[in-house]
Amino acid sequence: MLYKYRGIKELRYFVDIILNQRLYAAPYFDLNDPMEGHYLYEKGKLDSEVRSLIKGDKEKTRICSLSRVKDNELMWAHYAEGHRGVAIGVSINNKKHQVVPVIYDGLPKISNLSLRFPTAQEILSHKLKVWNYEEEIRVFTGNKHYVDIKVEEILLGRSMSNQDKSFITKLIESVNSNIKITNA
Numbered sequence: 001m002l003y004k005y006r007g008i009k010e011l012r013y014f015v016d017i018i019l020n021q022r023l024y025a026a027p028y029f030d031l032n033d034p035m036e037g038h039y040l041y042e043k044g045k046l047d048s049e050v051r052s053l054i055k056g057d058k059e060k061t062r063i064c065s066l067s068r069v070k071d072n073e074l075m076w077a078h079y080a081e082g083h084r085g086v087a088i089g090v091s092i093n094n095k096k097h098q099v100v101p102v103i104y105d106g107l108p109k110i111s112n113l114s115l116r117f118p119t120a121q122e123i124l125s126h127k128l129k130v131w132n133y134e135e136e137i138r139v140f141t142g143n144k145h146y147v148d149i150k151v152e153e154i155l156l157g158r159s160m161s162n163q164d165k166s167f168i169t170k171l172i173e174s175v176n177s178n179i180k181i182t183n184a
Contacts, residue, residue: 001152002066002137004088005079008164017088018175022146025062025139028124033131039123040109054110057120064139064147066090068101070155074133076184084160086168087184089153097147098140100125104132153180 004023008014017023028037037058041051067075076083092099098121108126121140139147154172156165165183172179 001070001089001091002068003070003075003155004064004066004090005075005085006088007079007081007085008160008168009081014086014088014168015171017149018151018172018179020146021149021151023064023066023090023139023149025064025141025145025147027062028058028120031063031065033127035107035128037120037124038107040107041111050110054120054123058123060143061120061124062141062143062145063124064141065134066137066139068135068137070153071184072133072135076157080157082159083157083184084164085157086160087155087157088151089155089180090149090151092139092147092149100138100140102127102131102134102136102138104129151176151179153182155182155184158184 004017006014006017013024039054069075070087070089076085076087080086100121103126105126106128108123124140125138127136141147154168156168160168169181172181
């Protein structure tokens with residue numbers, strides 16, 4: 001199972017996930033890492049035509065970011081409103097989507113000497129080591145805006161108000177009583 005950490009301040013996005021069994025896939029430039037999609041090359045050594053092809057490929061690529069873990073304190077703090085949100089446990093059809101673990105080895109290096117040039121997916125599967133706490137899995141959708149999922153579990157944040165816990169629980173039970181609801 002993979003996990004999407006979410007706040008609930010903008011409840012409509014959470015409700016959309018539950019009702020439509022889908023997650024949003026963002027363009028790479030909307031992700032929060034300012035180095036997203038960057039790569040290394042020797043100045044003047046990589047053809048501008050190749051850089052242009054890579055840029056075009058990246059601009060047509062959408063990504064849904066998930067985590068392998070449900071109990072990461074930094075993930076709860078950064079993506080689930082400081083434990084006031086949720087972690088949504090989902091399963092994804094790997095045959096329908098490109099599901100790729102992120103490699104935390106820094107920016108990829110590209111050269112004109114390569115026999116082939118990397119795809120946007122290959123470039124966007126690498127991140128700086130500082131991000132390794134996320135234990136990220138990326139779902140690449142091409143230009144599709146959503147990833148079809150099956151919601152399996154909802155973890156309620158430790159700092160979520162009792163009122164919000166009650167509301168979320170009632171909502172989930174009325175939509176799909178097979179979804180497991182637990183406290184983080």
